[in-house]
Amino acid sequence: MKATGIVVEYNPFHNGHLHHLQQTRIKTNSDIIIAVMSGNFLQRGEPALVDKWTRSKMAVAAGVDLVIELPYAFATAQASDFAKGAIFLLDALKCHSFCFGSEEGSLEAFQETYNLLLTKKDEYNTAIASYMKKGISYPKALNEAYNEISEATTVRLVDLSKPNNILGYHYIQAANHLNSDIKPETIQRVVANYHDDALKTETIASATGIRKLLFEGQKLSEVNAFMPSTSLLGLTEWESNNKSFGSWEQFYPALRLLIIRSSREELGQIAEVTEGMENAIWKAAKTHTNFQSFMQQIKSKRFTWTRIQRMLTHIYTDFTWNQLREIDFPTYIRPLAMNKNGQAYLQSIKKDLQLPLVSRVAASKKDTQLQLDIKAADLYYLGLQSSYGESMVGSDFRIAPIIE
């Protein structure tokens, strides 16, 4: 059986994801699609709209054969580590290829870009450092440096100001670093812009746009045009259990408690917290009673909103610089959900796996990365501040991989 991997968050699964899933199957002519998916916290440093169980069920219902959890330490990391963890897992799962959505759409452009940055590595890094000194954010410095060194190039290069292109570049880089035979593919995204708001006349909207509508208080019936019925079903089930969707605004009282309980020194030891952000965060928590005003207070030119949210995610889970430094590659393969085909595939590769296959977490509970996943999941449920959330604490121990 030929398997292709995709890297997803599905927050929530929508028609754009469905398009990517179907096109991936066609383009790679694969029997099996394996999705490596974030758990309850995401790469933008946010709690997920709905938990990993609900999202992995929606994925399988929409056609993914096998969903594997991307461990917390990678799922909430900057793009390069996020990509490194995901591609490593897809390779470990014997995928012959992986296929990512991008604004770019041409794999050749990604490869040219990768080659250019490899050749001009020193020049690139010098330029990044000099832009950083001007006090702008890391992604902006990357982009300026990239524009500088690519000026004289005539081949088609990727526009690295686009979020999915950036991720794509890191996937390519991760695959190259792995020294593996896994073959990259890309499909152009249908939505032109990642941050687009959802438009009611369309059937494709970004997950960001859909979340925005939901947080503005729109009913599920107002967003159902943007997603397959399987997703609507999943979200409806979640809503009947939990009433609300996960968001920082909802988690803020708990986050605020954790910040105020910490000393500034302790906050400075949390992963990604740097350059005095511990003071800004601590002070803002003392006076701001909602997340939006708290963020307005601490936002800075130096850090992207996403980077700051990742700091907050790590404060929320008590994930420290010391723990981050210990992380290298994922240490296990943890299936969350699968269909019969995914199950058969997993069975077929089981004996050749180089990593432990975790279907019962109790058996692997000494694994540091897995402990972190379990803790992050539990803290997510408590952040929901609902009796459903309270009842879901410890569910990693109770829920076996879902087989649809």
Place this chain on the structure above:
Amino acid sequence: MKATGIVVEYNPFHNGHLHHLQQTRIKTNSDIIIAVMSGNFLQRGEPALVDKWTRSKMAVAAGVDLVIELPYAFATAQASDFAKGAIFLLDALKCHSFCFGSEEGSLEAFQETYNLLLTKKDEYNTAIASYMKKGISYPKALNEAYNEISEATTVRLVDLSKPNNILGYHYIQAANHLNSDIKPETIQRVVANYHDDALKTETIASATGIRKLLFEGQKLSEVNAFMPSTSLLGLTEWESNNKSFGSWEQFYPALRLLIIRSSREELGQIAEVTEGMENAIWKAAKTHTNFQSFMQQIKSKRFTWTRIQRMLTHIYTDFTWNQLREIDFPTYIRPLAMNKNGQAYLQSIKKDLQLPLVSRVAASKKDTQLQLDIKAADLYYLGLQSSYGESMVGSDFRIAPIIE
């Protein structure tokens, strides 16, 4: 002006407290009554029913001239340290005497008891250690040892199985250790038993009994017989702001989040957490969704309920063994509320004070004990999980000592 000190929690202020206050004034013939009062967390290791501002206002309204905050590190400590901090502050405030309520009622019995235990110190400690080895709680071991060494004594001794007698003993001990001229007095408590439930036909009920009625959902009108109208007014005002009263049951979701976020190693570094209780606490939090069932799970013969609650209080505020070891005596005098007489008294002793007088916390915010008081207060407000609580974070910086 002649001042007498009392040590109080007023959780809430009731007719028994009023009796003690009035009798103290008569017995000591004092112009000024100074109450050293716990902040938002109490000696039984519990969040207070209502905050320190409300409780100190109720105290002054009922006749106390000056309310001073007992710093968190002493207010939530075992009896000997609680007493040490409180008596030290009353002495620092130039009180010529202090007067405590006790089941015993005779000061002579306290002094005989103190002398006996001083004389038989080694014998007493050996007996305590041998009882502890049998796996009973420290207070039980103290009591058994005490019974053993007092067997042959003919003078009247204090019954140290009674909670107010125990505190009284520690006040006497603290005063003796201080080597100060402060004179102890005691008044027999009107309520026979500290743990008595409130009876509707009486006008005196213990604070425990009153809290129990309130937590059972009784209206304030059902407990007003047990307290002066000034207290009813204070509690009514609190209820109109905050809807509910502080309790562990209410704080449990936040406590649970903090426990699950911590590693067992971190819990073991929290003050008073010892002998594997970090494991019991961590495990119980994973599965128990309410405070009562959580406590049922972790209670042990080795520790009193109160001692375990103190562990939880310190987990809630992140107060560690290392911090506890640094604590010696209170480092400041912080008035919370006063009447004109109290204000005049404070004015008259101001120049002779050996400790800084803190009326604006901003000016003393580098003091470790004060930082802890501010943090504990803020975390109390967040534990209330209400918009009133959220708005009260940082109130230590905004509220000046209340002058009635």
